[in-house]
Amino acid sequence: GQQLNQSPQSMFIQEGEDVSMNCTSSSIFNTWLWYKQDPGEGPVLLIALYKAGELTSNGRLTAQFGITRKDSFLNISASIPSDVGIYFCAGLGSGGSNYKLTFGKGTLLTVNP
Amino acid sequence: DVKVTQSSRYLVKRTGEKVFLECVQDMDHENMFWYRQDPGLGLRLIYFSYDVKMKEKGDIPEGYSVSREKKERFSLILESASTNQTSMYLCASSLSGQDEQYFGPGTRLTVT
Numbered sequence: 001g002q003q004l005n006q007s008p009q010s011m012f013i014q015e016g017e018d019v020s021m022n023c024t025s026s027s028i029f030n031t032w033l034w035y036k037q038d039p040g041e042g043p044v045l046l047i048a049l050y051k052a053g054e055l056t057s058n059g060r061l062t063a064q065f066g067i068t069r070k071d072s073f074l075n076i077s078a079s080i081p082s083d084v085g086i087y088f089c090a091g092l093g094s095g096g097s098n099y100k101l102t103f104g105k106g107t108l109l110t111v112n113p
Numbered sequence: 114d115v116k117v118t119q120s121s122r123y124l125v126k127r128t129g130e131k132v133f134l135e136c137v138q139d140m141d142h143e144n145m146f147w148y149r150q151d152p153g154l155g156l157r158l159i160y161f162s163y164d165v166k167m168k169e170k171g172d173i174p175e176g177y178s179v180s181r182e183k184k185e186r187f188s189l190i191l192e193s194a195s196t197n198q199t200s201m202y203l204c205a206s207s208l209s210g211q212d213e214q215y216f217g218p219g220t221r222l223t224v225t
Contacts, residue, residue, distance in 0.1 A: 003155065030211060031211060031212075031213065033213050033214070035216075040219070040221070041218055041219060042117075042203050042216035042217050042218045042219045043156075043203070043216045044216070045213055045214075045215060045216075048213040088156075090214075092211065092213075092214075093210075093211055099144060099146075099161055099163065099169075099207075099210045100158060100161075100171075101156075101158070101214060103155050103156050104155075105155055106155070
């Protein structure tokens with residue numbers, strides 16, 4: 001099936017640094033979601049975005065729904081070791097398929113203490 | 114907080130066995146989903162249900178069936194498990210079609 005283009009694939013950063021990752025698509029989405037997954041666990045929802053141009057924060061996390069509805073980014077400020085994990089973007093509502101989530105391949109984040 | 118639970122975290126089954134994976138959500142959500150997650154392939158939708166007794170095929174339904182007899186419970190059935198069904202299985206639920214999906218902790222299934 002369709003996948004979103006998520007970049008970067010992986011990041012190695014020092015504790016305290018800021019992180020930015022993004023997703024792009026050739027299709028328009030009605031909702032953008034960002035998830036974090038720890039090894040052996042299910043994805044945990046971090047931020048949900050419902051409107052083009054929307055900028056939403058959740059603690060040290062900030063995400064934006066692109067104005068074209070074809071992209072989104074996630075920023076993490078002042079990273080800490082527990083930020084380690086895989087971050088996924090997901091789009092909802094493309095092509096009349098209201099239920100179907102389309103996922104990015106994930107960004108693996110490693111934080112060196 | 115939304116809670117999605119899955120009956121087992123780890124399962125080991127033999128080829129040919131019938132396997133039941135259970136998922137329960139406690140937020141009165143209309144929609145429930147089953148995905149599998151494999152390295153390099155990401156999350157792929159197997160089946161979803163938008164109401165009790167209603168189901169629709171996802172991207173990879175072959176070899177699987179589902180059952181939703183009650184709103185809070187969605188079961189995934191592997192009629193005759195095969196080794197290529199070894200995977201991480203994730204259940205999710207959402208209030209309605211346009212809402213965010215909440216995932217359970219996953220079931221790591223190994224078929225030998």
